[in-house]
Amino acid sequence: MEWFTDADYWLGRLGFQRGLAALYFVGFLSTLNQFRALIGERGLLPVPRFVAAVRVRQSPSIFHLHYSDRFFALVAWTGVALSAALAAGAADRVPLWACMLMWAALWLMYLSIVNVGQTWYAYMWESLLLEAGFLAIFLGNERTAPPVLMLWLLRWLLFRLEFGAGLIKIRGDRCWRDLTCLYYHHETQPMPGPLSWFFHRLPRPVHRVEVAANHVAQLGAPLALLTPQPVASVAAGFIIVTQLWLIASGNFAWLNWLTIVLALPAIDGGYAREVLPLPDPPAFPATPAWYVGVVLAVTVLVAVLSYWPVRNLLSRRQMMNFSFNPLHLVNTYGAFGSISRDRYEVVIEGTDEPEITDSTVWKEYRFKGKPGAVRRLAPQVAPYHLRLDWQMWFAALSPLYALSWFAPFIGRLLDNDPVTLKLLRGNPFPTTPPTYIRAQLYSYRFTDRHTLRKTHAWWERTLVGAYLPPVTKGPP
Structure with a gap:
């Protein structure tokens, strides 16, 4: 043949x-x-x-x-x-x-x-x-x-x-x-x-x-x-x-x-x-x-x-990524039909203080892949897939992308849940859980060459506002 x-x-x-x-x-x-x-x-x-x-x-x-x-x-x-x-x-x-x-x-x-x-x-x-x-x-x-x-x-x-x-x-x-x-x-x-x-x-x-x-x-x-x-x-x-x-x-x-x-x-x-x-x-x-x-x-x-x-x-109304059958056979593909001009990041912070005041110290949760600390060089993680980090990028674009999972995620952090914390790079509260957690929305931009040489910072960030106000453990 x-x-x-x-x-x-x-x-x-x-x-x-x-x-x-x-x-x-x-x-x-x-x-x-x-x-x-x-x-x-x-x-x-x-x-x-x-x-x-x-x-x-x-x-x-x-x-x-x-x-x-x-x-x-x-x-x-x-x-x-x-x-x-x-x-x-x-x-x-x-x-x-x-x-x-x-x-x-x-x-x-x-x-x-x-x-x-x-x-x-x-x-x-x-x-x-x-x-x-x-x-x-x-x-x-x-x-x-x-x-x-x-x-x-x-x-x-x-x-x-x-x-x-x-x-x-x-x-x-x-x-x-x-x-x-x-x-x-x-x-x-x-x-x-x-x-x-x-x-x-x-x-x-x-x-x-x-x-x-x-x-x-x-x-x-x-x-x-x-x-x-x-x-x-x-x-x-x-x-x-x-x-x-x-x-x-x-x-x-x-x-x-x-x-x-x-x-x-x-x-x-x-x-x-x-x-x-x-x-x-x-x-x-x-x-x-x-x-x-x-x-x-x-x-x-x-x-x-x-x-x-x-x-x-x-079609003029081309779908970007779609499976026409539940077996994922013969799909349609596409990526980045639109490009974001600005980068936003959701930064999650916690405190172990009993009450929130103007002098409250907030400690930041670090993720394995997504940008956080401005002096940290972005790591090479592909072809490995950090699924939570990717969803955090979508969450920064709109809270609608996080409706199904963000609140449970915050709840796990308030419990110091060890399984959830394995998804993160580090836990700022290794002994006792935080009393409050909040999420802030920041605008991130790459630094220029002069700033990088002077400060060793890869990013500069500006606070946009509150993404989630301080929450504590309570009824669901």
Whole structure:
């Protein structure tokens, strides 16, 4: 079945599978470290309460059958172990059907987590990981050459990811059209990284080149992905380079890394061997007929489900990130249709004094990733996902984004809840709980070069006003 497979893509498939397994590992690990405080039995948005209110067909998950923190942890640990095994190449050591079952188990476990994760898992890279993970089930292993149809479905996913993001920008904020969005974005992005200050201080003409290159990567390169080789390989390479630039400039969990992983199967190994010292493809056994039938069926399924994302791409009211089915298959993607010109941060403070006076000393809670202390250099956390820190960025944009979880979060801090405090960088009240907690809204801006040299401060901040007035323990 020469029409069905192409051995020249074996190395791209290998890189995709190992990289995807590594990102699954990060996803399960970040879940394992944070779920008890966020969605556990005593979490801010408990899973038991959610599954009691939502039907299984609306959010398919094994946790509709049973939930306990211990069972959830078992699922997450299994995901960590299985994804580590796949990243190490375990799928190539088993029969084809067993390989498919391993990838299917990984997908089902992560789908079960995302579908009960509520606000904490409502990010595009969660759906992207699930869609890529579903396609990985049918990509095969060393027992068969890469199936051409699945390679094209991965390319179709990469096209929708990048082209959707490009369209939402052109249709959205005017600064994308006049090439000025990156005057602000490096400073106002959700989770700046250690190099974000330096990117923000690049000359403005460089920022305009950045925006123009982004348009080429998200509007031009995706179209080139659908053309014959070697043009498609060059387009994939250009996407990889731009994603590495984004990785250096900020923290977007595993979004950029997964985009790179998705670009690898679009690179033709035959052309790549002409410029790089790459090995020749191995000799693959004959492709089983049952496997051909399964791949054809999945291809038809994706083609049918593609109707809704295509209609969305063509719509003037394009949705930015949306799953048209509860299995997160064939989604629509996009990011930063509008850019914030100003950065706001919610700073949470507590005091252990019995009464509040004008001389009350307030101690600030520190977060692991989001900006707080002005002299602290933003850390590199991606591809790890700090879910609370990300939600704090949305909360600063509007309290409406925090209605469901912010009050319970403050309550946990008033209790000095050890599980919740693990989400933070440090607890200013290590022995006794605070008597009062308040939240202040600040405007943050990167310092200039002179101020950085003089004060060693990366940020300067200005108080905007009270976000939450002082509260103490009392009735719910």
